[in-house]
Amino acid sequence: MTAAEATAPLRAGADAPRAVAAVARGGWWGMAGSAANAVFSFLLVGLVTRAVGADGSGVIFTGVALFTILSNTCKLGADAGLIRFVPRDLALHDGRSVPALLRMAVLPAAAVSTVAAAPLLLSPTAAHLLLPQLPPADAVSLVRLFGVFLPVATVGMVLLGATRGYGTVVPFVGVEQIGKPVLRLLIALPVAFLLPSLTALASAWLLPTLAGSVAAWSALRRCRAGRGPTPAPRHESVSWRTFWGFAAPRAVSSVFDISAAWVGVILLSALGTASEAGVYTAIGRVVTAGTLLQLAVRLAVAPEISRLLALGEDTEAHALHRVSTCWIVLFSWPLFVLVAAFPETFLSAFGPEFVRGAPALVVLCAASMVNVAVGNAQTVLLMAGRSSWHLAVTAAAFTVQLTVGVLAVPAWGVFGAAVSWAAAIVVENLAAALLIRLRLGFTTVDRGYVTALGLALTVSVVLGAARTREGDTPSGLAVAMVLGMCVFAISLWRYRTSLRVSDLVGVLRRRAA
Numbered sequence: 001m002t003a004a005e006a007t008a009p010l011r012a013g014a015d016a017p018r019a020v021a022a023v024a025r026g027g028w029w030g031m032a033g034s035a036a037n038a039v040f041s042f043l044l045v046g047l048v049t050r051a052v053g054a055d056g057s058g059v060i061f062t063g064v065a066l067f068t069i070l071s072n073t074c075k076l077g078a079d080a081g082l083i084r085f086v087p088r089d090l091a092l093h094d095g096r097s098v099p100a101l102l103r104m105a106v107l108p109a110a111a112v113s114t115v116a117a118a119p120l121l122l123s124p125t126a127a128h129l130l131l132p133q134l135p136p137a138d139a140v141s142l143v144r145l146f147g148v149f150l151p152v153a154t155v156g157m158v159l160l161g162a163t164r165g166y167g168t169v170v171p172f173v174g175v176e177q178i179g180k181p182v183l184r185l186l187i188a189l190p191v192a193f194l195l196p197s198l199t200a201l202a203s204a205w206l207l208p209t210l211a212g213s214v215a216a217w218s219a220l221r222r223c224r225a226g227r228g229p230t231p232a233p234r235h236e237s238v239s240w241r242t243f244w245g246f247a248a249p250r251a252v253s254s255v256f257d258i259s260a261a262w263v264g265v266i267l268l269s270a271l272g273t274a275s276e277a278g279v280y281t282a283i284g285r286v287v288t289a290g291t292l293l294q295l296a297v298r299l300a301v302a303p304e305i306s307r308l309l310a311l312g313e314d315t316e317a318h319a320l321h322r323v324s325t326c327w328i329v330l331f332s333w334p335l336f337v338l339v340a341a342f343p344e345t346f347l348s349a350f351g352p353e354f355v356r357g358a359p360a361l362v363v364l365c366a367a368s369m370v371n372v373a374v375g376n377a378q379t380v381l382l383m384a385g386r387s388s389w390h391l392a393v394t395a396a397a398f399t400v401q402l403t404v405g406v407l408a409v410p411a412w413g414v415f416g417a418a419v420s421w422a423a424a425i426v427v428e429n430l431a432a433a434l435l436i437r438l439r440l441g442f443t444t445v446d447r448g449y450v451t452a453l454g455l456a457l458t459v460s461v462v463l464g465a466a467r468t469r470e471g472d473t474p475s476g477l478a479v480a481m482v483l484g485m486c487v488f489a490i491s492l493w494r495y496r497t498s499l500r501v502s503d504l505v506g507v508l509r510r511r512a513a
Contacts, residue, residue, distance in 0.1 A: 032173065035292055036178045039181075040178075040184070040185050041285055042286070042289060042349075044184050044205075045350065046282075046350050048060060049278060051193075051196040053351075053353075054278035054279055056198055056201075057281065057282075058268070058275055058276070060198055061278065061281040062265055062266060062274070064202075065262035065266050066143070066266070067150065068258055068261075069255065069262055070116055071157065075109045075113075075254070076112060077250030078106070078108065078247055079105070079158045079162075080161065080254070081105055082162040082164075083164050083165050084246060084382065084385070085165070086165025086166065091307055104244070105161070105162070105247075106155060106158055109154055113150050113151040120150070121147045126143055131269070134198075142198060148206075155213055156175070156217075157216075159213070160175060160176065163219050163220050165303060167303055171220070174215070180209065183208035183211065184205050184208050188201060188204040188205070246387050249391040252391050252394075253394040253395070256395055256397065260394075260398060260424050260428075261421075262284075263401065264280050264405060264420065267405050267420075268280055268409060268413070271406075272413050272414075276414050278354075280357065280414050280417050280418070282347060282350045283357045283360055283418065286339060287364045290336050290339060290368055293331050293332050293372075294328050294332060294375075294376065297324045297327070297376060301320060302383055314441075317442075321436075324375060324376065325374070325375025326451075326452045327452070328376075329456055330452035330455060330492075332372040332456075333369055333372065334463065334488060336366075336368050338477075338480060338481070340361070342473075342480070343359075343361040345476070345477045347361060356414070360415045360419075363418045363422045364418050367422035370426050370429055373453075374430070374432065374444060377429065377436050380440065381432055381436060386435070386439075389439075396427060397431070400420075400424050405417060405421075458491060459487050459491070462480075466479050
């Protein structure tokens with residue numbers, strides 16, 4: 001055992017309150033970023049659908065779906081590897097092996113993304129198969145445009161994973177959740193009014209990826225400079241085999257994760273119509289907006305759980321998961337109930353032709369409530385080093401989604417795609433929750449969780465009553481929001497003691513003592 005490892009528990013005790021502070025700061029940044037991402041992405045989808053209609057938006061977002069799936073595939077799970085191993089190396093070895101970790105992560109991702117971009121740039125087959133509704137020349141031009149930006153976007157996401165390993169979510173939030181969505185909207189606004197073509201709008205979506213990658217590189221340099229000079233490593237704390245033994249399963253599971261959100265668009269484009277793909281994209285934006293708090297908490301909690309587990313602070317890691325899940329349920333459940341109660345009102349913001357997706361939106365809201373009910377169970381699996389378990393869970397869920405989708409999309413269209421995604425959400429989250437409970441000992445339900453669930457259900461009943469009385473109308477939505485917020489605020493004040501994070505603070509303080 002090295003001297004650093006021997007003193008790790010002492011440092012963990014002395015730095016224990018840092019866990020609360022780091023998660024609190026990261027949670028607020030993540031919340032702000034997730035909110036901004038949801039708002040500006042929603043506005044962008046609305047702008048594109050208004051500019052080119054459901055058919056045109058379906059074509060553009062089919063390209064976005066392909067690009068998103070490929071870029072997340074080509075990063076090979078390296079970003080998750082950095083999120084897991086960088087904080088461990090900083091805690092145990094003062095960051096001596098961070099340069100080697102960066103080389104392990106960035107070089108393979110850059111090489112694979114370059115190879116993956118070649119078929120998009122050189123072969124027209126993919127374009128013809130993916131966008132059969134477009135003239136061949138237009139389809140090839142659009143797909144090639146996405147291929148040009150693929151390597152840059154992939155490397156940028158890996159670099160952002162490294163910044164999160166340094167315990168800060170600010171670069172990730174600034175680039176992925178605020179910078180890119182805002183730039184996309186700002187570029188798309190004049191394009192939509194002056195030159196509303198498919199290629200121009202796709203370029204508006206892609207151009208910010210270049211700026212984002214440059215910003216990620218700059219942020220990583222600042223993170224490393226902030227630590228001061230790094231001592232030369234006596235040996236690498238993590239070998240290539242260890243790093244990729246963790247990252248490789250995550251590489252495959254990340255494909256399943258990101259495909260779950262976008263495969264419905266591709267299935268509808270190939271087996272249905274571009275119009276249905278556009279409607280489904282709008283539904284996906286609304287559902288994703290509802291998970292903003294969960295994503296915010298995940299950004300802050302992931303590296304902190306990895307650090308606590310590395311230092312043997314299992315009790316604190318368990319408490320952190322319970323408290324974070326409690327607050328995710330408290331705030332997210334009423335939001336999904338609100339959307340499910342007024343689906344036509346929300347979808348009408350994209351245009352009257354999108355209202356037909358209301359039943360699909362209700363199904364996905366119900367599945368998303370299962371998702372938030374188990375908290376960030378999948379994050380716990382990854383930060384505990386069980387990337388192979390995570391792979392098995394996501395593979396099973398994706399198999400369910402693809403099977404149901406192929407059978408249901410031709411018959412039910414948008415509703416069939418929603419049912420397939422909902423089935424995958426339920427399977428994936430329940431399986432992950434069972435694994436962390438039975439194999440890792442992470443419990444979710446405690447007094448605070450029950451209180452949060454009860455308050456969320458109370459607010460949900462109020463929202464449902466407003467929907468029954470006023471109907472699915474903008475005025476009904478306004479009444480429901482006012483009543484729901486009043487009941488929520490009163491209940492939150494009444495049960496503030498049960499919902500405090502004092503149990504977590506107490507655990508950390510006892511450890512510090």
